[in-house]
Amino acid sequence: MKITYDRFVSIMSAKNKPAAVVKPGDTVVFETRDCFGSQYKHGNEDESDIDKSLINPATGPLYIDGAEPGDCLKVTIVDIKLVGKAQMEKRFFFEITDGLLIFDGKTTIPINPMVGVIGTAPPVGVDVPTHTPGMHGGNMDCTMITAGALVYLPVNVPGALLAMGDLHAVMGDGEVCGYGAEIAGEVTVRVDIIKGFKHPLPLVEKDGVVAAVASADTLDEACRLAVENMAEYLVNIGYSKDKAMLLLSLKGDLGVCQIVNPLKTARMEFMV
């Protein structure tokens, strides 16, 4: 099953019509445009030729049969394929060869393909543009969301309505200039439903590291929320609240996902 890039949303909403329907355990390919809607080919395009409605598209949404409000949607990132050149701002294009982004004549950067936007529909009546992160996921720009990662998202509406896009060939934590190496591609995921999931969401897991991802108006508040959510996770797996905080202080790593979106995103990592 593949959802092509022409099926996309600009707002994560319970009102979006499903682009496809699958069952839990199914594997789906999301074909994605870059964050500019793949409209720049050379960087000398006229701004008036750019269709603003194609900016920041998230392919989908995918309806998962049996997903009910209160469930958790587990998304396994099976594979990320990149297509074409990467781009930053309007003008800068970068070739990718043999796993390296060719930055300039003297600098190459090993790629680390990641998904910038991945989320479910927020609760009914709460519509969130695809460039904003939140409790539904969305534009988290979390560098842990690479092939092999598990992304746990809330199911707020029947079917969950999963959508994703905004691939980056590589991005540093913080995304300080506002762009990763923006690129089109294909994300292969497996979707599963977990009933009775007790941990705060969204949650990302990769190579034994679990991270609570949180977004807020300020980075301070996002950090506070990420720590609180990860402490709750540790309490849920059997630690006292006091010990959970001690443990996070000793072997947890607090990190910045991004500081450039309408809400800022932090993550509290813990090797379980």
Ligand code: CA
């Ligand atoms: Ca982004």
Ligand code: CA
């Ligand atoms: Ca981006």
